[in-house]
Amino acid sequence: MTLERMDIIVHTAADMDAAKKQLACNEYDLCFTDMKLPDGDGLNLIKHIQLHYPNTPVAMITAHGNMEAAIAALKTGAYDFVSKPVDLQMLRNLVTTALKLKHGETSQVExxxxxxxxxxxxxxxxxxxxxxxxxxxxxxxxxxxxxxxxxxxxxxxxxxxxxxxxxxxxxxxxxxxxxxxxxxxxxxxxxxxxxxxxxxxxxxxxxxxxxxxxxxxxxxxxxxxxxxxxxxxxxxxxxxxxxxxxxxxxxxxxxxxxxxxxxxxxxxxxxxxxxxxxxxxxxxxxGLQERKDDIPQLADHFLTKIAQQAGLEKPRLSNEAREALLNYSFPGNVRELENILERAFTLCEDDTINKEDLQLPADTHNHNHDIPMDDQPLDSFLGDQEKEAIQKALEQSKYNKTAAAKLLGISFRQLRYRLKKLGID
Known part of the structure; x- marks a missing residue:
């Protein structure tokens, strides 16, 4: 009754055999099934639909409080579950969401x-x-x-x-x-x-x-x-x-x-x-250690992003730097790669990132103790290191930014970018 009031055409089946016959003759946007059927159980019907009609979402109706049945249904491939007594507003919400799958309303984000x-x-x-x-x-x-x-x-x-x-x-x-x-x-x-x-x-x-x-x-x-x-x-x-x-x-x-x-x-x-x-x-x-073939593509992506944010030319990654990244164990994974490249972008000269600019630890497989992963997030840890180096350079140059940039071996524009990034006034 609730679904028909939503202008949805509803077919009913008394048991699993009848349901299979209905499925063979019609195309359905959504199926509701009870857990217990006269000639089987709802889990078997879910498996049947998954195998023969994979684009038809199935929602399981379970007894109140029977979370084991609900979880079993979800693990089998059910779209969602509804507990008895059925809350009609929740039923409407479930149906509205499920129908978007069939009607292609998610295509704009595909x-x-x-x-x-x-x-x-x-x-x-x-x-x-x-x-x-x-x-x-x-x-x-x-x-x-x-x-x-x-x-x-x-x-x-x-x-x-x-x-x-x-x-x-x-x-x-x-x-x-x-x-x-x-x-x-x-x-x-x-x-x-x-x-x-x-x-x-x-x-x-x-x-x-x-x-x-x-x-x-x-x-x-x-x-x-x-x-x-x-x-x-x-x-x-x-x-x-x-x-x-x-x-x-x-x-x-x-x-x-x-x-x-x-x-x-x-x-x-x-x-x-x-x-x-x-x-x-x-x-x-x-982890990045398990998919090292992806490092060159990720590095290129991050360098493009960092250069665009800074309004500067994208630097080139030297062969030695690329090799060093491929040999590094990356305990901080993709986030660490981005931070390393951001630091190297600041330090590099002539729009080329060399191995030294990466500042990777010498021991690439046993250096986890050097980075306090549990006590402080990696990006925060590296940011603190950069901030300390920049502040020292500013103090030595009596807050002359051009002179501080020379002390750090970077351009004035790169220093200005780092000051803004790290929130240094």
């Missing part, structure tokens, strides 16, 4: 992902292909990989290529939110609910309503927030701090961390039920 997620290695081609498939689902995706490997970029692509592309993508670094403010940040609060709550405030879930919430460094969530997050994901509703009732939210959850969540679960530092819930599908992003 730019080739190889232009965004760079690299022609076999690993990157597989990831781009998987992103297209994951974008067609609403299943939670857990993106694993080392720091700086591009996990947020992958999450943005999954969002941009799916039916939620024209809705908000809200990233949050779970480790950067103070514990005492965490519940309010995620779920919002009502005026007067605590000291300083002078107005109602919407949380991150509400900001992402209709879109995607990306939980970066999800391993950093304290245990008490893991419980609340699990409930919000399972119930598809939140309760703002100080509120008496829950508010329904329509949010797709993507999460990531550079830590080993399985080990944290075993150590009792991360809830197994939450891990089970967010890790419906895992997508591992390889």
């Amino acid at each position: 730019r080739r992902s190889r232009d965004t997620l760079l690299g022609e290695s076999e690993q990157m081609r597989k990831i781009r292909n998987k992103i297209v498939k994951l974008a067609r689902s609403q299943a939670p995706v857990y993106i694993s990989g080392a720091s700086g490997s591009g996990k947020e970029l992958v999450a943005r692509l999954i969002h941009d290529k799916g039916p939620r592309a024209d809705t908000p993508f809200v990233p949050v670094n779970c480790g950067a939110v103070p514990q005492e403010l965490m519940e309010s940040e995620f779920f919002g609060h009502k005026k007067g609910s605590f000291t300083g709550a002078n107005t109602d405030k919407a949380g991150l879930f509400q900001a992402a309503d209709g879109g995607t919430l990306f939980l970066d460094e999800v391993a950093d969530l304290p245990l008490h927030m893991q419980v609340k997050l699990l409930r919000a994901i399972q119930e598809k509703s939140i309760r703002p701090v100080g509120a008496q009732t829950e508010v329904p939210v329509d949010v797709r959850i993507l999460s990531a961390t550079h830590k080993n969540l399985s080990q944290l679960v075993e150590a009792g530092e991360f809830r197994q039920d939450l891990f089970y819930r967010i890790n419906v599908i895992e997508l591992r992003v390889p």
Whole structure:
């Protein structure tokens, strides 16, 4: 009745045999199936549709609280699930989003992902292909990989290529939110609910309503927030701090961390039920060490970007510098490559980046202790080093920028770019 009021033509089937006959005779934009059918179960129907009608999304109707069935459906390939008793507004939202897949409303953002997620290695081609498939689902995706490997970029692509592309993508670094403010940040609060709550405030879930919430460094969530997050994901509703009732939210959850969540679960530092819930599908992003063939293309991309931002000529990478990059182990991955090239851009002369300009550690395989990856982000660490060198040069030249540039061995324009980039007044 609800779907017909949305001007949608609906066919019904009493059992799996009837459903297969209907599928063979008609083309469908969406299929709803119950978990238990008179002659089988919904999971088998999902598999059948996945095999014979891969462009038809399937939503599973599950018993209230039966998350095991919902997760099994998502792992099998279901687009999404609906719990009984069915919330009609959530049903409408699900259908509206699912129909965008069939009607091509996401075509405006269907730019080739190889232009965004760079690299022609076999690993990157597989990831781009998987992103297209994951974008067609609403299943939670857990993106694993080392720091700086591009996990947020992958999450943005999954969002941009799916039916939620024209809705908000809200990233949050779970480790950067103070514990005492965490519940309010995620779920919002009502005026007067605590000291300083002078107005109602919407949380991150509400900001992402209709879109995607990306939980970066999800391993950093304290245990008490893991419980609340699990409930919000399972119930598809939140309760703002100080509120008496829950508010329904329509949010797709993507999460990531550079830590080993399985080990944290075993150590009792991360809830197994939450891990089970967010890790419906895992997508591992390889480190740069595993796809070294992509380094020349990435280096060219970053040098073009840096030169455009500075308004200067793009420097050439010497053969020795290129070889040095290919032999370097990159503990900070793609983010570290960009920082190294940005520093080299500042230091190079005659529009050529030489090996010395890269300032790579001599020991390329055992230098992780030289860079405080756990205590300070790499880009912040390198930025502090550059800032210190520039400030020393300015002090020595009595704040004559032309003289300071000569001391640093860079042009005045390059110094001006670095001052602006690092926020040095």
